[in-house]
Amino acid sequence: MLRNVFFPKGFVTLVGAGPGDVDHMTLGALKALQTAQALLYDALVSEDILALAPARCVKICVGKRGDRLSISQSNTNALMVKLVERGLHVVRLKGGDPSVFGRVEEERQYLEAHGIRHKTLPGVTAASAAAAQFQFPLTHRGEARALTFLTGRTKDGDIDLRAEGVSDPMTSLVFYMSSHNVAHIAETLTNAGRTADTPVAIVENAGRPQAQLRTGRLAELALLVKAAAFAGPVLLGVGAAFAYARDIDLTVSTVRYA
Structure with missing residues (x-):
C-alpha cells in the first residue's frame, strides 16, 4: 500500500x-x-x-x-x-x-x-480505453483531424445532433450511452452528410476483459446493435479512424503487469 x-x-x-x-x-x-x-x-x-x-x-x-x-x-x-x-x-x-x-x-x-x-x-475515459484495447486511433493524420465526444442520453431523454457539428468527415465522433438511440443517430448523421459507408465501431464494456467489438458501416449501425443485444455500457465510434479497429482475441492478448 x-x-x-x-x-x-x-x-x-x-x-x-x-x-x-x-x-x-x-x-x-x-x-x-x-x-x-x-x-x-x-x-x-x-x-x-x-x-x-x-x-x-x-x-x-x-x-x-x-x-x-x-x-x-x-x-x-x-x-x-x-x-x-x-x-x-x-x-x-x-x-x-x-x-x-x-x-x-x-x-x-x-x-x-x-x-x-x-x-x-482524472481517469481514463472509455473512448481511450476502447481505442487501446481494439487498436484503432481516435485521430489519424490525413483522415481524422478532430475528435468530438457526444452523449446519446440527455436529462430530458432527447438527443440533438446539429448538422454543422457532425457532418465533417475528418472528425471522429464518439457517442457515449447511445445504444438505445442508434437508429436516430444514424439517420441524423446521414441527413447531415455522412455517407452510408462511413466506418463505425461499437464497443461494449470498453477496457474490461469481457469487452466486445462490432464493426461495420453507418448504414447498418442500427442492425448491428440490435443483433448484438448488448447488456453492458456501449460506446459508438463513427468516422474514418474506426476502420482500423482490430477484433483482438482478448483471452490471449491481455498481459498483466504485477
Whole structure:
C-alpha cells in the first residue's frame, strides 16, 4: 500500500476510476482510494477496484447505470456532505473520467455551496480505453483531424445532433450511452452528410476483459446493435479512424503487469 499521503479531515476527492479494469487506474486515484474513509462509487466500478479501499472504509453504491434504478444525484450530493461533516475523507469514485459526462461540475458546485474542500483526479475515459484495447486511433493524420465526444442520453431523454457539428468527415465522433438511440443517430448523421459507408465501431464494456467489438458501416449501425443485444455500457465510434479497429482475441492478448 502507498503511504505518506495526507488528506485533511472533512475532504472530498472526486476520482475517475477509468472504465473498470484496475490496470487503467491512475496512481493518484490509487492513493486516494487507499486513504478513503468513505467511498461513494458508481455501479460500473469493478470489484477489483473496490477491493483496493481499506477494509474499514464505508462503501456505498450510488448507481448511475443507464436506465437502471440508482440513487438520485441530489441524494448523492447530500450524502457526500453528511459524510464530510463527520470528518471523513470521502472518495466519490466515478467510472471513466469525471469530466466526460460524469456530472462532476454539479458535485463540485454543491460541495462549494456547502463550504467543503475538494479536489478532482482524472481517469481514463472509455473512448481511450476502447481505442487501446481494439487498436484503432481516435485521430489519424490525413483522415481524422478532430475528435468530438457526444452523449446519446440527455436529462430530458432527447438527443440533438446539429448538422454543422457532425457532418465533417475528418472528425471522429464518439457517442457515449447511445445504444438505445442508434437508429436516430444514424439517420441524423446521414441527413447531415455522412455517407452510408462511413466506418463505425461499437464497443461494449470498453477496457474490461469481457469487452466486445462490432464493426461495420453507418448504414447498418442500427442492425448491428440490435443483433448484438448488448447488456453492458456501449460506446459508438463513427468516422474514418474506426476502420482500423482490430477484433483482438482478448483471452490471449491481455498481459498483466504485477
